[in-house]
Amino acid sequence: MHILAQITVDEILTLLDEHHLLIRSQFDNSQQRFQSIAYNSKVVSQGCLFFCKGNFRAEYLADAQKRGATGYVSEQEYGHVTIPGIIVSNIQKAMSLLSAAFFGFPQNNLPTIAYTGTKGKTTSAYFTKSILDRMYDKKVGLFSTINTVVGDRPEDVTKSSLTTPESLDLFTNMNRVVQNGMTHLVMEVSSQAYKKNRVYNLHYDIGVFLNISPDHIGRNEHPTFADYLHCKEQLLVNSRTCVINADSDHMVDVYYAAKATSQPEDIFVYHRKGSTKNPELPEDFMYESLADSLTENIIEISAVSPKAHRLGIDGTYHISIPGDYNEGNAVAAAITSGLMKADKKAIAYGLSHTVVPGRMEIYPTHEHGTVYVDYAHNYGSLHAVLDFLKQQSPAGKVIVITGSTGDKGIDRREGLGKAINESANVAYLTTDDPATEDPKVIADEIAAHIDQKRIAVQYIADRKTAISKAIEASHPGDVVVVAGKGHDAFQKINGQNVPYQGDAPIVSKLVKGL
Numbered sequence: 001m002h003i004l005a006q007i008t009v010d011e012i013l014t015l016l017d018e019h020h021l022l023i024r025s026q027f028d029n030s031q032q033r034f035q036s037i038a039y040n041s042k043v044v045s046q047g048c049l050f051f052c053k054g055n056f057r058a059e060y061l062a063d064a065q066k067r068g069a070t071g072y073v074s075e076q077e078y079g080h081v082t083i084p085g086i087i088v089s090n091i092q093k094a095m096s097l098l099s100a101a102f103f104g105f106p107q108n109n110l111p112t113i114a115y116t117g118t119k120g121k122t123t124s125a126y127f128t129k130s131i132l133d134r135m136y137d138k139k140v141g142l143f144s145t146i147n148t149v150v151g152d153r154p155e156d157v158t159k160s161s162l163t164t165p166e167s168l169d170l171f172t173n174m175n176r177v178v179q180n181g182m183t184h185l186v187m188e189v190s191s192q193a194y195k196k197n198r199v200y201n202l203h204y205d206i207g208v209f210l211n212i213s214p215d216h217i218g219r220n221e222h223p224t225f226a227d228y229l230h231c232k233e234q235l236l237v238n239s240r241t242c243v244i245n246a247d248s249d250h251m252v253d254v255y256y257a258a259k260a261t262s263q264p265e266d267i268f269v270y271h272r273k274g275s276t277k278n279p280e281l282p283e284d285f286m287y288e289s290l291a292d293s294l295t296e297n298i299i300e301i302s303a304v305s306p307k308a309h310r311l312g313i314d315g316t317y318h319i320s321i322p323g324d325y326n327e328g329n330a331v332a333a334a335i336t337s338g339l340m341k342a343d344k345k346a347i348a349y350g351l352s353h354t355v356v357p358g359r360m361e362i363y364p365t366h367e368h369g370t371v372y373v374d375y376a377h378n379y380g381s382l383h384a385v386l387d388f389l390k391q392q393s394p395a396g397k398v399i400v401i402t403g404s405t406g407d408k409g410i411d412r413r414e415g416l417g418k419a420i421n422e423s424a425n426v427a428y429l430t431t432d433d434p435a436t437e438d439p440k441v442i443a444d445e446i447a448a449h450i451d452q453k454r455i456a457v458q459y460i461a462d463r464k465t466a467i468s469k470a471i472e473a474s475h476p477g478d479v480v481v482v483a484g485k486g487h488d489a490f491q492k493i494n495g496q497n498v499p500y501q502g503d504a505p506i507v508s509k510l511v512k513g514l
Contacts, residue, residue, distance in 0.1 A: 005035075005036075005102055005103050005104070005175065006033050006034060006035055006102070007033070007034055007037075007049070007098065007101055007102045008030070008031055008032065008033050008034075009025070009027045009029065009030045009031070009032045009071070009086075010030040010031060011101060012049075012073075012086060012098060012101075013025055013030070013086070015097055015098065015101055016086070016088060016094060016097070016098075019093065019097055019201070020089075021088045021089050021090055021093055021094050021097070022086070022087075022088060022089075023087040023088060023089055024086075024087050025084070025085075025086050025087070026077075026084035026085050026086070026087075027071065027084045027086070028084075032070070032071070033047070034047055034048060034049040034070065034071065034102075035047040035048070036048040036049070037049045037050075037051070037098070037099060037102050037168060038050055038051070038064070038069075038168070039051040039052075039053050039054070039095065039166065039168055041060045041061070041063040041064040041067065041069075042063075042067075044063075044064045044067040044068055044069050045067065045068050046068035046070075047068065047070055048064070048067075048068055048069045048070065049069070049070070049071050049072070049073065049098075049102075050064040050065075050069040050071070050072045050073070051072070051073050051074075051091060051094075051095045051168070052072055052073065052074035052075070052076075052078070052091065053091045053092065053095060056074075058078055058080060061074075061078050061080075061081055062080060062081055065081045065082070065083050069083060070083055071083055071084055071085065071086065072084075072085045072086070073085065073086045073088060073091065073094055073095070073098070074086075074087060074088070074091060075087065075088060075089070075090070075091050090197065092167070092196055092197035092198070092200065093197045093200040093201075095166075095167050095168055096167035096171075096197055096198060096199065096200035096201060096202070097200060097201050099167050099168040099170070099171040099172070100167075100171050100201065100202070102171070103171050103172070103174065103175035104175075106171065106174040106175045106177070106178045107174060107202060107203070109178050110141070110174060110177060110178055110182070110183075110184070110185045111183070111184050111185070111205045111340060112184070112185045112186075112187065112204045112205050112206070113128055113184070113185070113186045113187070113204070113205065113206045113207075113208065113336045113340065114187050114188075114189045114204040114206070114207050114208065114235055114239065115128075115186075115187070115188050115189065115208045115210060115332075116188070116189045116190070116191070116207070116208070116209055116210065116232050116235045117208075117209060117210025117211045117212065117232075117245075118210075118211055118212050118213045118378065118380050118381075119210070119211060119213075119325075119376075119378065119380045119381040119384070120210045120211060120325070120326075120328070120329045120332075120381075121144075121145065121163070121188040121210065122144050122145045122146060122188060122356060122359065122375070123321060123326055123329045123354075123356050123359055124208065124210060124329040124330075124332050124333050125142060125144050125186045125187070125188055126142075126144065126354050126355075126356040126359075127329060127330055127332075127333035127350065127351060127354050128186045128332075128333040128336055128337055128350075129142045129149075129186045130333075130349075130350035130351070130353055130354040131333060131334070131337040131342050131346050131347050131349070131350030131351065132184050132186070132337055132340060132342060132346075132350070133350070134342075134345075134346040134349045134350050134353075135337070135340075135341070135342040135343065135346035135350075136183050136184060138152050139152065139181065139182045139183040139184065140182060140183070140184045140185070140186060141173075141174075141177035141182045141184070141185040141186070141187075142185070142186050142187070143160070143164070143165075143170070143173065143185070143186075143187035143188065144160060144163075144186075144187070144188050145160055145163045145188055145375075146159075146160060146356070146357050146358065146375075146486070146487070147159060147160055147357070148160045148165075148173060150173050150176040150177045150180055150182070151176070151177070151180035151181075151182065152180070152182070156176075156180065159489070162190075163188050163189075163190040163192075163193070164187070164188065164189050164190045164192070164193035164198055164199065165198070166198055167197070167198045167199065167200065170198065170199070170202075184340060189235050191222065191228055191231040191232050192221065192231075194231040194232075194234040194235070195221075195222065195227075195231050199238075202238065203238045203239070203240070204235070204238060204239045204240070205239070205240055205241065205340075206239060206240070206241045206242075206243060206336050206339055206340070207235045207236045207238065207239025207241070207242050207243070207258075208242075208243040208244075208332050208336060209232065209233075209235065209236055209242070209243070209244050209245065209251075209254050209258075210245050210248070210328070210329065210332060211245055211247075211248035211249075211328075211380070212228070212229060212232055212248060212249065212250055212254070213248075213249065213378075213379065213380045221408050221409065229250060229253065229254075232254075233253070233254055233257035233258075236254065236257055236258040236261075236262070237257060237258075237260060237261050238261075239258075239262070240262070240266065241262065241266045241267075241268070241339060242258040242262050242266065242267045242268070243267075243268045243269075243270070243332055243335050243336055243339075244258065244267065244268070244269045244270075244281075245269075245270060245271070245328055245332065246269050246270065246271035246275065246277060246278045246281045246283075247271050247272050247275045247277050247278075247328060248277070249277075251277070251278045251281060252278055252280060252281065255267070255269070255281055264282070265307060267282075268284045268285065268307070268308065268335055268339075269281050269282050269283060269284050269285075270284060270285035270286070270287065270328075270331050270332070270335060271283065271285075271286060271287075272286075272287060272288070272289075272327070272328065273286050273287065273288040282305065283304040283305065284303070284304055284305045284307065284308040285301060285302065285303055285304060285308050285331065285335060286301075286302045286304055287299050287300065287301045287302070287327065287328075287331045288300045288302075289324060289327055290316065292322075292323075292324040292327065292388075293322070293392065294322045294362070294392050295322075296318075297318065297319040297320075297321070297322055297323075297326070297327070298316060298317070298318055298319070299316070299317055299319060299327050299330060299331065300315070300316045300317075301313060301314060301315060301316075301317065301331055301334055302314055311335070311338040311339065312338070312343075312344065313334050313335065313337075313338040313344060313347060315344055315347075315348070317330065317334065317347065317348055317351050317352070318348070318351065318352040319351050319352065319354075320351065320352050320353055320354045320355065321354060321356060321359060321360055322360050322362075322388075323360055323384065323385065323388050324384075324388055325384035325385075325388065326360075330351050333347075333350070333351065334347050334351065337350070357486060357487045357504070358373060358374065358375045358485075358486020358487045358488075358503070358504060359374060359375060359486070360372060360373075360374050360385070361373040361374070361486075361504055361507075363507050363508060363511045364511070365471070365474075365511050367476065368471055368472065368474045368475065368476065368478070368480075369396065369397075369399065369471070369474030369475060369476065369477065369478030369479055369480045370393075370478075370479055370480070371471055371474075371480045371481075371482065371507050371511060372385070372389065372479065372480065372481050372482070373482045373486060373503045373504045373507055374481060374482070374483055374486070375483075375484065375485070375486040376402075376481075376483045376484065377402075377404070377405070377409075377412065377416075377432075377483065377484045378409070378412045378415050378416070379412070379414075379415025379416065379418055379419050380415075382400075382402070382415070382416055382419040382420070382483055383415075383418075383419040383422060383423065385481060385483065386398055386400065386419055386420070386422070386423035386424055386481060387422070387423050389479045389481065390423045390479070392479075393477060393478070393479045395477055396475070396476075396477035396478040396479055397425040397426060397474070397475075397478045397479070398423055398424045398425050398426075398478075398479050398481065399424070399425065399426040399427075399428070399470050399473070399474055399478060399479065399480045399481065400420055400424045400426070400427045400428070400480075400481045400483060401427075401428045401430060401463075401466050401467050401470045401480070401481070401482045401483065402416055402420075402427070402428075402429065402430070402432065402446075402481075402482075402483040402484050403429060403430045403431050403432030403433075403434075403439060403442060403443060403446075403463070403484060404416055404432055404442050404445075404446060404484075405432060405433045405434070405435065405492075406433065406434035406435035406436060406437030406439070406442060406492075407435040407436055407437060408435075413442060413445040413446045413449075414445070414446075414448075414449050416446050416449075417445075417446045417447065417448065417449025417450045418449050420446075420449075420450050420455065421449060421450045421451055421454075421455065424455060424481075425455060425456070426455065426456045426457075426458075426470070426473075427447075427450060427455060427456070427457045427458070428458050428459075428460055428466045428467075428469065428470045429443035429446055429447060429457065429458070429459045429460075429466075430443070430459070430460050430461065430462070430463045430466035430467075431461055431462070431463050431491060432463070432484045432485060432491075433485075433491055433492040433493075434491075434492070434493060435492050435493065435494070435495075436494055436495070439461060440459060440461065443459045444459075447459075463485075463491070463500070463503075464501065464506050467482055467503065467506055467507060467510065468506075468510055470482075471507070471510055471511070482503045482507055484503070485500070485502065485503045486502070486503055486504060487502045487503070487504050487505070488500065488502055488503075489501070489502050
């Protein structure tokens with residue numbers, strides 16, 4: 001399917017008016033067409049519609065006109081340019097709406113599964129893609145925290161910069177997925193995507209709410225937990241079918257948010273066998289852990305309700321990624337894939353063959369501990385990883401290398417310290433995307449929540465050095481967890497992406513010499 005990407009002034013004004021976003025237009029010719037759209041003046045070409053968004057400066061618009069922009073959309077008029085503008089009440093909503101329209105609403109041709117949650121989004125998305133790739137001949141797009149996959153060629157896989165990108169980039173990629181002949185899309189949706197209207201007016205075939213715990217609360221993100229929860233719930237409000245994990249706090253609120261726009265028949269709730277959380281919620285699927293070691297992970301999924309039985313996914317499944325906390329993610333993937341008509345064979349194959357870069361990657365050594373690289377970067381994820389590994393290696397020490405981001409997720413620091421305090425023996429605190437903050441100050445805030453009479457804490461600014469020292473100090477039977485960055489090839493420092501090897505490549509090279 002090939003769609004000529006373009007849009008006219010008349011189409012723009014009609015859409016904006018329908019969504020009560022239009023304030024006024026300076027255009028005389030309603031049939032004027034735009035052949036491209038952009039919000040970065042450096043990529044503007046002839047016949048472009050330019051969006052004035054974010055931390056905008058007037059010179060960006062002048063540069064856009066110089067490069068060929070023939071119109072702009074903004075929340076205010078700019079008199080220093082000669083091109084006409086369209087003035088709107090909300091530029092983020094307008095850009096999302098018009099980006100989708102420019103590409104012919106690619107979501108209408110792309111059955112989509114969307115995941116949200118404080119933890120587990122990426123693993124669940126990879127599980128789901130693995131299953132649907134098996135079912136639909138590797139024709140499944142992926143928008144994840146780690147990678148963006150818009151086709152089935154190697155060049156169609158790129159490193160993601162945001163969990164959910166700006167709307168124009170999101171719909172550009174959706175269009176590429178459709179043009180490349182992909183048949184389905186699996187994507188992660190962050191709370192910031194709703195907070196900043198990156199997914200305004202986007203609807204999903206299936207929306208999944210995995211869990212929620214305090215995260216992203218801070219001066220540059222969500223002002224309160226209530227705001228964070230509200231933004232997360234919008235994914236279900238904008239989904240035709242909803243899947244909810246009952247084994248998390250606040251899920252009664254989440255369920256009723258789903259019921260506001262979906263019929264009960266289109267809401268599927270799953271829980272772990274024996275769970276006592278949220279007993280007032282309906283039961284559709286129950287799962288049980290049959291084995292959850294580092295080498296063997298098996299779950300059994302059982303349908304409870306008639307609508308669950310109709311999916312036909314009951315059975316026993318092997319999971320390729322260790323960690324009992326990944327079992328619920330696998331169940332969510334099985335349910336959503338079943339809703340997308342995947343059969344049990346495809347589900348079984350997909351769950352047993354999933355590989356997630358930077359998620360519980362295992363690196364054994366001969367004379368030191370076993371090293372695990374995991375993206376865990378908040379209390380929920382780090383607690384789950386450390387608690388699981390501590391149970392697997394009760395005789396050895398649990399050694400952690402971690403840091404926390406600067407200028408956002410301020411509440412994570414307390415959570416990381418709490419997780420270390422609960423399950424670790426040694427902590428090496430280091431740098432992890434400090435942005436404009438001093439990484440030592442961030443480390444001190446983490447350390448303030450660790451009982452240093454019980455747990456040895458050391459600060460080493462250079463992350464590679466911290467990893468090296470932690471591994472070299474470990475002994476056979478110990479567990480070394482390198483948490484936070486996975487394969488991320490940059491450190492975000494003072495507005496710059498400073499090249500970084502990535503935790504996994506660093507560990508891989510280190511253990512070869514041990």
